[in-house]
Amino acid sequence: MPVDATLPYDDQNIFAKILRGEIPARRVYEDDFALAFPDINPQAPNHILVIPKGAYVSWDDFSARGSEAEIAGFVRAVGTVAREAGLVTSGYRLLANTGPDSHQEVPHLHVHILAGRKLGPMLAR
Ligand code: 5GP
Numbered sequence: 001m002p003v004d005a006t007l008p009y010d011d012q013n014i015f016a017k018i019l020r021g022e023i024p025a026r027r028v029y030e031d032d033f034a035l036a037f038p039d040i041n042p043q044a045p046n047h048i049l050v051i052p053k054g055a056y057v058s059w060d061d062f063s064a065r066g067s068e069a070e071i072a073g074f075v076r077a078v079g080t081v082a083r084e085a086g087l088v089t090s091g092y093r094l095l096a097n098t099g100p101d102s103h104q105e106v107p108h109l110h111v112h113i114l115a116g117r118k119l120g121p122m123l124a125r
Contacts, residue, residue, distance in 0.1 A: 003107040005058035005099040015051050015108035029081045033073030036081045036113075045116025046085060046092070050078045056109045058098040078111050087115040093122075 010016075017023040018037065025037035028048060039047040052074045056062040062071070082092050092115035097104035 002100040002103050002105060003057075005060055005104060005107070007057065007107065009055045009057050009061075010107055011055065013106055013108050015049075015106050015110060016055070019051070019053060019108075029077065029084065031073065031077055033070055034077030034081075036077070039112065043112075044114040044119065046087060046113065048081055048085065048113040049110045050074075050081055050113065051108055051110045057107045058104065058109050059096045060098050062109045078113065082113050082115070085113070085115070087113070090115065093119050 014023060018025045019035060027035060027037055029036035029050070033053055034050055035053060036048050036050040039049050052062060052066070052070060054062075054066065054070055056066060062074070066074070078094065082088060092113055095112040095114065096109065097112075
């Protein structure tokens with residue numbers, strides 16, 4: 001079910017549970033600002049999700065309310081995860097769905113890192 005990204009943060013969402021360790025995920029990267037783990041339903045050979053540690057519903061919420069340190073830390077973490085996964089030379093795509101038209105399903109900001117094959121045009125035609 002796509003989510004309404006204007007709703008208040010729901011701390012029972014699945015990524016909040018992963019952050020708290022209540023649901024397992026293979027932690028491929030973690031620092032003070034971000035956690036990264038593989039997507040459970042990968043859409044490409046490499047499909048990693050990077051989430052901020054703070055309680056933010058979406059890119060909209062994070063860009064409006066996140067502190068300078070959180071935003072800088074998160075952006076650096078996304079780059080680090082892709083770099084450490086060896087994806088820079090062949091290339092990768094970042095995706096951050098926000099709200100119903102984007103089909104955002106989990107109401108905790110996440111950036112998808114997609115790579116490992118020719119990803120084709122940006123959107124399905
Ligand atoms: P969205 O559509 O919100 O941008 O993406 C949500 C993503 O979260 C989907 O690609 C979905 O496969 C992934 N996902 C949903 N539940 C879980 C889970 O419990 N663990 C992991 N690792 N990924 C999940």
